Amino acid sequence: xxxxxxxxxxxxxxxxxxxxxxxxxxxxxxxxxxxxxxxxxxxxxxxxxxxxxxxxxxxxxxxxxxxxxxxxxxxxxxxxxxxxxxxxxxxxxxxxxxxxxxxxxxxxxxxxxxxxxxxxxxxxxxxxxxxxxxxxxxxxxxxxxxxxxxxxxxxxxxxxxxxxxxxxxxxxxxxxxxxxxxxxxxxxxxxxxxxxxxxxxxxxxxxxxxxxxxxxxxxxxxxxxxxxxxxxxxxxxxxxxxxxxxxxxxxxxxxxxxxxxxxxxx
Numbered sequence: 627x628x629x630x631x632x633x634x635x636x637x638x639x640x641x642x643x644x645x646x647x648x649x650x651x652x653x654x655x656x657x658x659x660x661x662x663x664x665x666x667x668x669x670x671x672x673x674x675x676x677x678x679x680x681x682x683x684x685x686x687x688x689x690x691x692x693x694x695x696x697x698x699x700x701x702x703x704x705x706x707x708x709x710x711x712x713x714x715x716x717x718x719x720x721x722x723x724x725x726x727x728x729x730x731x732x733x734x735x736x737x738x739x740x741x742x743x744x745x746x747x748x749x750x751x752x753x754x755x756x757x758x759x760x761x762x763x764x765x766x767x768x769x770x771x772x773x774x775x776x777x778x779x780x781x782x783x784x785x786x787x788x789x790x791x792x793x794x795x796x797x798x799x800x801x802x803x804x805x806x807x808x809x810x811x812x813x814x815x816x817x818x819x820x821x822x823x824x825x826x827x828x829x830x831x832x833x834x835x836x837x838x839x840x841x842x843x844x845x846x847x848x849x850x851x852x853x854x855x856x857x858x859x860x861x862x863x864x865x866x867x868x869x870x871x872x873x874x875x876x877x878x879x880x881x882x883x884x885x886x887x888x889x890x891x892x
Contacts, residue, residue: 634708637804637809639756639770645800646687646773646865647748649780653683653787654740656795664705665736669790674726676790679783681730682722684739686779687747690772693760711775712812712860712891714764734879740763777804778891782861785854797854803829806853809860812890821881825850847879862889 640829657680665677674682699705706714733739756770767775781802784795788887810830821837824830838846851859855874858864866885869875 629705633841635807637770637774639773641800642653642770642773642777643751645798645804646776646780648785648798649746649777649784649801650687650744652795652798653780653784654744656793657740658737660791664791667791671786673725676787677736678726679728679787679790680736681739682726683735683780684743685726685729685784686776686783688743689762690760690776691743691746691750693762693772694754694769696761699759699761699766701759701766702758704767704771704840706762706767708774708813709815711764711767711771712778712809713816716892718763750873761836774808777801778857781805781855782863785858785863802853805857806830809890811855813860813887814880816890817887820862822847822849823880826853826856829853835887845879847877847881849877849882849884851875859888862892
């Protein structure tokens with residue numbers, strides 16, 4: 627994958643941390659109201675139950691805390707950038723599933739687990755520098771970048787939990803914004819160019835795909851969708867053709883078919 631020639635988007639670390647905690651709090655409240663029967667129901671994600679999905683959501687925060695408690699890697703720069711992270715997730719699926727199952731067995735009281743994870747995260751992250759390197763499973767990353775990836779984990783699995791348990795957990799606006807922007811920028815990183823403009827109002831606009839570059843006026847190739855549909859497309863929760871048929875995506879121009887480029891994460 628050729629590196630992007632554009633300057634990487636910057637995220638305010640305080641706003642990102644606040645967004646992560648806000649989305650986690652919304653999920654925690656909803657999980658706290660689930661009955662034992664609901665928790666034991668299917669999640670729609672492989673063999674996971676809703677309980678295992680709920681437990682997995684806590685790992686979005688606990689992985690930050692665990693990495694902060696380890697020695698900082700003695701490196702001059704990160705091994706993995708923010709825009710490389712979305713493409714690193716598929717290789718870890720098996721280990722993630724095993725860790726989730728073990729965590730669920732070890733913490734039968736899901737409600738107590740949420741409280742422990744939130745307290746540990748807040749105590750460790752508040753005073754840490756955004757440039758501190760974390761020894762993540764995919765390689766050393768900046769704390770500020772890793773926190774942005776947590777918005778993707780939380781927002782996408784909030785959607786999964788809503789679908790599985792018939793809930794209506796809202797999305798924190800800043801968490802949804804960061805998730806949307808990262809996945810849009812990842813598309814531009816995967817297929818750099820200027821022939822297609824992808825719009826996800828109100829959070830992101832990127833240009834991608836090699837071809838004639840648009841410089842002024844209305845672009846000849848435009849894709850537009852909403853943030854929820856975008857992260858569903860980017861993470862394989864829905865297919866391009868299905869989103870088009872449901873009028874969740876508008877695509878104009880001969881180069882505006884993104885079917886072969888999605889999902890970005892699986």
